[in-house]
Amino acid sequence: MKNKEEVLGDLREDIDRVDKQLVDLLVKRKQLVAEVGQVKNKHGLPVYLPEREAALLQARRSEAEKRGLSPDLMEDLLRRIMRESYHAEEKVGFKSTHPKAGPIVVIGGAGGMGRLFVRMFNLSGYETRVLEKDDWSQAEHLLAGASLVLVSVPIHLTPEVVLRLKGLIVADVVLADVTSTKTEPLAAMLQVHEGPVIGLHPMFGPSKAGFAKQVVVYCEGRYQDRCAWLLDQIQLWGANLLSSNPTEHDHMMSIIQALRHFETFVYGCHLHAENVDLETVLHFSSPIYRLELGMVGRLFAQDPDLYADIIFSSKEGLALASRYHQRFGEAVALLQQGDVERFSQQFLEVQAWFGDLGPRFLKESSFMLEKVTEKYGERGKREKTAT
Amino acid sequence: MKNKEEVLGDLREDIDRVDKQLVDLLVKRKQLVAEVGQVKNKHGLPVYLPEREAALLQARRSEAEKRGLSPDLMEDLLRRIMRESYHAEEKVGFKSTHPKAGPIVVIGGAGGMGRLFVRMFNLSGYETRVLEKDDWSQAEHLLAGASLVLVSVPIHLTPEVVLRLKGLIVADVVLADVTSTKTEPLAAMLQVHEGPVIGLHPMFGPSKAGFAKQVVVYCEGRYQDRCAWLLDQIQLWGANLLSSNPTEHDHMMSIIQALRHFETFVYGCHLHAENVDLETVLHFSSPIYRLELGMVGRLFAQDPDLYADIIFSSKEGLALASRYHQRFGEAVALLQQGDVERFSQQFLEVQAWFGDLGPRFLKESSFMLEKVTEKYGERGKREKTAT
Numbered sequence: 001m002k003n004k005e006e007v008l009g010d011l012r013e014d015i016d017r018v019d020k021q022l023v024d025l026l027v028k029r030k031q032l033v034a035e036v037g038q039v040k041n042k043h044g045l046p047v048y049l050p051e052r053e054a055a056l057l058q059a060r061r062s063e064a065e066k067r068g069l070s071p072d073l074m075e076d077l078l079r080r081i082m083r084e085s086y087h088a089e090e091k092v093g094f095k096s097t098h099p100k101a102g103p104i105v106v107i108g109g110a111g112g113m114g115r116l117f118v119r120m121f122n123l124s125g126y127e128t129r130v131l132e133k134d135d136w137s138q139a140e141h142l143l144a145g146a147s148l149v150l151v152s153v154p155i156h157l158t159p160e161v162v163l164r165l166k167g168l169i170v171a172d173v174v175l176a177d178v179t180s181t182k183t184e185p186l187a188a189m190l191q192v193h194e195g196p197v198i199g200l201h202p203m204f205g206p207s208k209a210g211f212a213k214q215v216v217v218y219c220e221g222r223y224q225d226r227c228a229w230l231l232d233q234i235q236l237w238g239a240n241l242l243s244s245n246p247t248e249h250d251h252m253m254s255i256i257q258a259l260r261h262f263e264t265f266v267y268g269c270h271l272h273a274e275n276v277d278l279e280t281v282l283h284f285s286s287p288i289y290r291l292e293l294g295m296v297g298r299l300f301a302q303d304p305d306l307y308a309d310i311i312f313s314s315k316e317g318l319a320l321a322s323r324y325h326q327r328f329g330e331a332v333a334l335l336q337q338g339d340v341e342r343f344s345q346q347f348l349e350v351q352a353w354f355g356d357l358g359p360r361f362l363k364e365s366s367f368m369l370e371k372v373t374e375k376y377g378e379r380g381k382r383e384k385t386a387t
Numbered sequence: 388m389k390n391k392e393e394v395l396g397d398l399r400e401d402i403d404r405v406d407k408q409l410v411d412l413l414v415k416r417k418q419l420v421a422e423v424g425q426v427k428n429k430h431g432l433p434v435y436l437p438e439r440e441a442a443l444l445q446a447r448r449s450e451a452e453k454r455g456l457s458p459d460l461m462e463d464l465l466r467r468i469m470r471e472s473y474h475a476e477e478k479v480g481f482k483s484t485h486p487k488a489g490p491i492v493v494i495g496g497a498g499g500m501g502r503l504f505v506r507m508f509n510l511s512g513y514e515t516r517v518l519e520k521d522d523w524s525q526a527e528h529l530l531a532g533a534s535l536v537l538v539s540v541p542i543h544l545t546p547e548v549v550l551r552l553k554g555l556i557v558a559d560v561v562l563a564d565v566t567s568t569k570t571e572p573l574a575a576m577l578q579v580h581e582g583p584v585i586g587l588h589p590m591f592g593p594s595k596a597g598f599a600k601q602v603v604v605y606c607e608g609r610y611q612d613r614c615a616w617l618l619d620q621i622q623l624w625g626a627n628l629l630s631s632n633p634t635e636h637d638h639m640m641s642i643i644q645a646l647r648h649f650e651t652f653v654y655g656c657h658l659h660a661e662n663v664d665l666e667t668v669l670h671f672s673s674p675i676y677r678l679e680l681g682m683v684g685r686l687f688a689q690d691p692d693l694y695a696d697i698i699f700s701s702k703e704g705l706a707l708a709s710r711y712h713q714r715f716g717e718a719v720a721l722l723q724q725g726d727v728e729r730f731s732q733q734f735l736e737v738q739a740w741f742g743d744l745g746p747r748f749l750k751e752s753s754f755m756l757e758k759v760t761e762k763y764g765e766r767g768k769r770e771k772t773a774t
Binding site for chain 1: 391394395398399401402405406407408409410411412413414415416417419420422423426427429430432433437440447450451454455456457460461463464465466467468469470471474590591594596599600601602604622623625626627628629630631635636639640642643644647649650652653654655656657658659660661663665666667668669670671672673674675676677678679680681682683684685687688689691692694695698699704705707708709710711712714715716718719722723725727730731733734735736737738740741744745746747748749751752753754755757758759760761762763764765766767768769770771772
């Protein structure tokens with residue numbers, strides 16, 4: 001009869017063996033997916049089919065369930081594995097949607113978002129050129145023969161940079177920008193250029209993950225049909241395209257970007273002013289608070305100019321922030337009066353207004369909180385922070 | 388020579404085969420982990436060893452890297468697989484750290500957190516009894532022979548519920564609570580009971596995931612050595628224990644819970660007052676905003692009483708909210724004046740104050756944002772929301 005250490009030792013060896021087989025399978029799957037990508041690319045087939053991915057996930061869920069395995073586990077693992085394969089796609093490169101295109105000139109191509117576009121266009125077989133702030137003396141040369149001029153500079157500089165293009169680009173060039181506001185840049189582009197114009201706004205920060213599953217908003221400017229290849233190209237990179245108009249877009253961004261970043265800024269200033277001990281707070285944190293602290297720390301780990309640009313460039317941002325400030329004051333008064341009843345009444349009104357989205361957000365956020373715990377929680381630790 | 392459809396068909400069949408083998412491996416791994424759990428449980432060994440988990444993850448990362456696979460991919464997959472095994476542990480049950488204990492009485496045992504404790508104690512072989520608000524006529528009977536009385540009722544009711552125990556519990560019973568504040572409940576328990584007293588605060592909502600990797604704060608009351616089995620039990624369930632004192636705890640909670648929930652409440656009210664179209668916002672959302680919207684919707688999908696209780700019970704909450712309101716007003720003034728310079732200066736001060744935690748939070752939040760995109764993003768979609 002084996003003793004408990006031997007039994008455990010055997011079991012652990014078995015687990016090690018299973019994990020090695022897991023690595024083998026992942027390597028094999030990666031190779032197969034890469035082969036699929038190559039075949040598709042060679043024949044100009046779309047690399048990604050949303051319906052096929054959804055059908056595959058559903059099939060795998062059912063199989064897992066039949067075998068007594070959690071379908072959610074299976075789906076989570078496959079989504080993670082699939083994400084990895086987007087990087088593999090990049091190595092193969094992307095099909096060009098405009099093989100006869102001339103060079104693509106990215107103004108501000110040395111910045112974060114500019115570099116990402118340069119990389120993606122290169123991966124898709126285009127010739128790219130970067131026009132940075134010190135290159136304007138050679139602008140004519142750099143812009144010669146271009147099929148697309150893409151402006152990727154800070155918001156407050158976009159109109160003046162666009163105006164510098166006056167007389168430098170010919171009528172058949174597509175002029176586009178990637179600014180976080182759309183009204184002014186689009187107006188400037190339409191003013192300076194008589195050819196095709198389109199405004200873009202990638203709703204994500206430049207990272208190694210690229211465009212896959214990210215939203216890119218676009219606003220039509222002029223001659224939409226002649227910009228189609230550009231949108232097709234971005235879609236081929238895996239992005240979701242969302243059509244909007246400059247007014248709607250800028251209104252949405254005042255909420256999604258300007259006010260939200262402003263609030264996060266104030267919250268960080270508040271923690272600083274209260275001189276909160278961040279390490280201690282982290283020890284006490286629930287998963288929700290850890291996530292929120294992560295978002296605050298994230299903002300302050302980046303460039304102030306980036307956020308100043310977004311916050312101060314929003315036309316509606318100030319009015320929105322003022323109204324938020326007033327509502328905050330009203331809620332503080334309610335707290336001061338100890339008016340639990342009014343609080344609950346207001347709570348229920350907002351709950352009703354959220355409608356079906358409330359339970360949906362509860363489910364989504366639960367998934368995220370489980371991820372926080374899975375990734376950053378330890379188990380069975382004992383600590384003392386009290387001083 | 389095969390045509391492209393045949394080649395693709397063959398490759399897809401290969402991928403299907405790999406995925407089936409993946410299911411096989413996961414089923415096998417699950418069985419092995421369950422066996423390890425049984426052997427450990429039988430011999431009273433700790434089910435979970437943080438060092439072994441960390442070593443295993445590190446070893447698997449290296450193996451993945453050697454095979455040209457992303458180490459992060461391997462770690463993410465294994466963490467997700469391990470999370471699943473916590474549920475498997477529950478089926479086996481937990482070792483009892485106090486096998487001779489009498490019944491455990493949970494006051495408010497029908498509520499969310501109360502039910503979770505009842506379930507965990509049952510899984511660990513204890514007899515449990517629930518004392519709900521209509522059961523006080525039988526309190527003497529229910530409390531007879533108890534080894535632990537655990538108070539799990541709303542914050543504002545805790546002191547009065549504790550005071551009702553006067554004369555009903557004998558000196559050797561452990562008296563504990565799970566309230567989100569600690570000063571008043573602990574004072575009430577020490578006043579009403581001359582035996583061992585301990586205050587607990589589980590920093591998470593009751594969910595199917597249980598205690599694994601979650602934080603439970605505890606504040607010593609009296610006769611700590613006689614409460615040790617209870618802490619050991621909670622640790623065995625996989626929780627991280629954090630020792631604190633009531634003053635520190637309540638101060639931390641005014642920031643982590645009261646102010647944060649209050650802010651989320653105001654933000655939801657603000658969205659409602661602005662009559663923002665939530666579905667449209669969701670279409671435009673970056674991963675960050677989707678996460679934040681999820682947190683707001685989460686609050687409003689729950690019970691107003693729960694949040695009113697936390698927000699209105701915090702002694703420091705009001706002053707903290709008032710100071711936040713004032714600082715928000717100052718920042719609005721800065722925005723009004725268009726003072727980008729002062730904004731950037733303040734930003735850099737907070738950045739310096741965050742120190743090393745900033746880049747760490749940036750990394751943590753990037754992980755979370757990738758998860759949001761992986762789970763909720765689609766690829767290559769085209770939509771129009773503009774009206």
